[in-house]
Amino acid sequence: MTDFPLRTSRRGLLVGAAALATAPAAALASTEAEPLHAADAPIEDAARLSDRISPFGPHQAGVTTPRPANGMIASFHVLADSPADLERLFQRLTDRIVVLTKGGPVPEVDPKLPPTDSGILGPVLTPDALTVTVGLGASLFEDRPWLQPAKPRALVRMTQFRNDALIADLSHGDLVIQFCANTQDTVIHALRDIVKSIPDQLVLKWAQAGSVPVIAPPPGAPPESARNFLGFRDGSANPNSADPSLMDQVVWVGPENDESGWATGGSYMAVRIIRNNVERWDRTPLLEQERIFGRTKVTGAPLDQPHGTEAMVPDFKADPHGKITPLDSHIRMANPRTPESRANLILRRPFNYVNGVLKNGQLDQGLLFICWQADLEKGFITVQRRLDGEPLEEYVKPVGGGYFFALPGFADGQQDYLGRTLIASLSPTSQDSSQSGPSTHQVQD
Ligand code: HEM
Numbered sequence: 001m002t003d004f005p006l007r008t009s010r011r012g013l014l015v016g017a018a019a020l021a022t023a024p025a026a027a028l029a030s031t032e033a034e035p036l037h038a039a040d041a042p043i044e045d046a047a048r049l050s051d052r053i054s055p056f057g058p059h060q061a062g063v064t065t066p067r068p069a070n071g072m073i074a075s076f077h078v079l080a081d082s083p084a085d086l087e088r089l090f091q092r093l094t095d096r097i098v099v100l101t102k103g104g105p106v107p108e109v110d111p112k113l114p115p116t117d118s119g120i121l122g123p124v125l126t127p128d129a130l131t132v133t134v135g136l137g138a139s140l141f142e143d144r145p146w147l148q149p150a151k152p153r154a155l156v157r158m159t160q161f162r163n164d165a166l167i168a169d170l171s172h173g174d175l176v177i178q179f180c181a182n183t184q185d186t187v188i189h190a191l192r193d194i195v196k197s198i199p200d201q202l203v204l205k206w207a208q209a210g211s212v213p214v215i216a217p218p219p220g221a222p223p224e225s226a227r228n229f230l231g232f233r234d235g236s237a238n239p240n241s242a243d244p245s246l247m248d249q250v251v252w253v254g255p256e257n258d259e260s261g262w263a264t265g266g267s268y269m270a271v272r273i274i275r276n277n278v279e280r281w282d283r284t285p286l287l288e289q290e291r292i293f294g295r296t297k298v299t300g301a302p303l304d305q306p307h308g309t310e311a312m313v314p315d316f317k318a319d320p321h322g323k324i325t326p327l328d329s330h331i332r333m334a335n336p337r338t339p340e341s342r343a344n345l346i347l348r349r350p351f352n353y354v355n356g357v358l359k360n361g362q363l364d365q366g367l368l369f370i371c372w373q374a375d376l377e378k379g380f381i382t383v384q385r386r387l388d389g390e391p392l393e394e395y396v397k398p399v400g401g402g403y404f405f406a407l408p409g410f411a412d413g414q415q416d417y418l419g420r421t422l423i424a425s426l427s428p429t430s431q432d433s434s435q436s437g438p439s440t441h442q443v444q445d
Pocket residue numbers: 228230232233234235236237238272274275276293295330331332334335346367369380383384387396
């Protein structure tokens with residue numbers, strides 16, 4: 001079987017101009033030859049407050065763009081009773097996204113009025129590689145008869161898997177926003193801005209912040225996946241996020257996905273707040289930890305090539321009984337690497353989270369798992385079903401999250417806004433305009 005083009009097979013790959021155009025300056029600064037990929041670790045001293053990621057293009061930013069060191073998922077109830085209300089909400093969101101990702105001086109107002117900005121970034125906003133990615137939950141469509149026909153085909157409310165203990169207050173939502181930026185202050189500032197700007201239409205339901213460790217690789221060394229809170233490299237086998245045609249197959253909704261025309265260029269987003277029992281993990285023997293994942297802890301190399309690198313592809317066919325890589329190891333269950341399992345590829349772009357201490361005295365730490373796919377059922381849901389019963393379950397507990405559909409991207413200019421094709425699809429006279437996406441592509445300012 002020829003293996004699929006993994007993130008790790010990109011070594012030596014010529015990266016197209018389009019991929020370079022979507023990468024923040026911090027990512028490009030990391031190595032001359034290779035841009036960072038979705039789940040690579042951010043590089044020490046490479047990030048700048050002036051890094052700017054354009055929000056414009058056929059797809060929203062924050063999905064295949066390299067992940068900066070900080071992120072947050074915020075889920076909202078939506079107050080919108082008509083297409084006109086929803087359009088207004090989308091236009092207001094678009095306005096704020098454009099302002100926040102561009103940066104610049106905060107407008108001054110009469111001091112007798114509340115300031116226009118929280119001020120936590122000072123009088124001049126810095127873009128700081130901010131991306132703001134908006135998704136819609138099944139409840140937004142299901143609770144509004146006029147919106148029901150437009151619901152993306154595979155969008156459902158997240159149901160409980162066998163190891164889940166979902167907490168209602170940390171789950172689902174009508175609308176979700178993923179904020180990512182170099183620094184945590186920029187993420188918090190953007191959330192505060194949106195909460196303040198749209199109080200009559202968005203009510204915050206839950207939010208979970210996270211981060212990924214910044215690394216300092218030796219000069220010339222290839223990028224590495226960031227480590228999660230179980231100490232393993234996470235993202236090694238991601239599909240190559242710098243390969244636009246692969247991303248068209250794996251991540252972005254296209255004509256072959258049997259969705260309404262308005263959804264073209266969007267993506268399904270699965271979010272899971274997964275608590276890690278780190279105390280128990282830290283007392284588990286190294287060899288057992290490695291067998292649970294199927295990779296070595298220090299380098300991330302597959303167990304059948306223990307002196308290799310995380311870039312190497314395991315050969316499960318040569319180990320049919322799982323003597324080297326256990327059949328129930330995380331990587332083998334998540335991706336058995338059969339011709340059939342190629343249809344279940346997902347792009348993972350998670351963050352680690354720390355929430356202090358649980359009532360029982362244990363550390364409340366874990367993974368803010370976020371993955372992207374063109375088909376939710378074939379992607380996350382199938383992979384999670386395969387993982388049900390894996391030995392890793394003894395150490396992890398999913399407690400929240402939800403499924404969302406990230407809207408297609410939008411073009412620079414007065415005529416376009418986030419969600420325009422959805423709104424146009426609601427009016428029978430505007431069917432044609434709902435089919436066409438924005439004409440510009442993401443470019444770095
Ligand atoms: C706390 C929970 C989790 C942890 C700590 C974790 C950790 C890891 C690690 C260390 C790897 C190996 C390196 C890599 O390729 O990234 C991996 C691979 C992978 N994980 Fe997870 N993971 C978790 C949850 C999930 C979930 C919920 C899913 C999807 C349902 C998932 C899907 C995958 C996939 C598809 C791979 C790549 C397998 C391959 O192609 O070799 N993981 N994960």
